[in-house]
Amino acid sequence: KAGVTQTPRYLIKTRGQQVTLSCSPISGHRSVSWYQQTPGQGLQFLFEYFSETQRNKGNFPGRFSGRQFSNSRSEMNVSTLELGDSALYLCASSLDWGQGHRGSYQETQYFGPGTRLLVL
Amino acid sequence: AQSVSQHNHHVILSEAASLELGCNYSYGGTVNLFWYVQYPGQHLQLLLKYFSGDPLVKGIKGFEAEFIKSKFSFNLRKPSVQWSDTAEYFCAVKASGGYNKLIFGAGTRLAVHP
Numbered sequence: 001k002a003g004v005t006q007t008p009r010y011l012i013k014t015r016g017q018q019v020t021l022s023c024s025p026i027s028g029h030r031s032v033s034w035y036q037q038t039p040g041q042g043l044q045f046l047f048e049y050f051s052e053t054q055r056n057k058g059n060f061p062g063r064f065s066g067r068q069f070s071n072s073r074s075e076m077n078v079s080t081l082e083l084g085d086s087a088l089y090l091c092a093s094s095l096d097w098g099q100g101h102r103g104s105y106q107e108t109q110y111f112g113p114g115t116r117l118l119v120l
Numbered sequence: 121a122q123s124v125s126q127h128n129h130h131v132i133l134s135e136a137a138s139l140e141l142g143c144n145y146s147y148g149g150t151v152n153l154f155w156y157v158q159y160p161g162q163h164l165q166l167l168l169k170y171f172s173g174d175p176l177v178k179g180i181k182g183f184e185a186e187f188i189k190s191k192f193s194f195n196l197r198k199p200s201v202q203w204s205d206t207a208e209y210f211c212a213v214k215a216s217g218g219y220n221k222l223i224f225g226a227g228t229r230l231a232v233h234p
Binding site for chain 1: 154
């Protein structure tokens with residue numbers, strides 16, 4: 001089974017631009033989460049999508065947004081890029097039967113290779 | 121707010137030495153616990169996880185971890201490290217009711233010298 005894929009793998013943008021990153025989860029996985037990894041702040045949770053709905057959100061400004069499509073693929077968007085947005089953006093997927101079945105309690109997240117964004 | 125603390129930021133060992141990486145979390149409720157590893161140039165991979173039951177869990181590549189609820193700890197161990205274990209190790213916690221939000225520790229960079 002193919003793993004989590006992310007495109008593009010590398011991206012260079014300039015301040016003020018916007019960027020869209022894409023994530024394809026493992027086949028059959030319904031939950032997609034996004035994380036930002038930087039040397040200074042480490043790994044920080046951005047948001048999680050399940051069934052095309054944002055289910056949880058981290059402490060990031062509104063410039064960071066995302067969405068999930070009916071096939072569970074997800075995109076995240078960063079508008080008005082700042083130098084500090086330079087980071088590795090990681091996507092993770094999990095099977096997640098959702099509340100009402102097992103819930104999302106005992107779920108494992110599997111990570112993609114990430115998109116490395118450099119803002120100049 | 122939930123947090124995860126990894127005590128050692130950098131660890132240097134010789135091959136065959138034993139390894140223990142500390143991880144403590146702050147959350148009073150039920151948690152899922154994970155250790156992930158990031159080898160140079162590779163993506164985050166799951167080493168092991170604890171959901172419930174036996175507090176001593178075994179993972180891939182000879183790693184194990186022990187959940188001590190009273191100490192809010194989930195320390196990672198390996199009796200004999202190899203050069204190929206050189207990587208960054210992350211402890212992560214997911215709180216019950218937190219859906220799939222993982223809170224990560226700052227990571228520990230392990231360098232193993234031949």
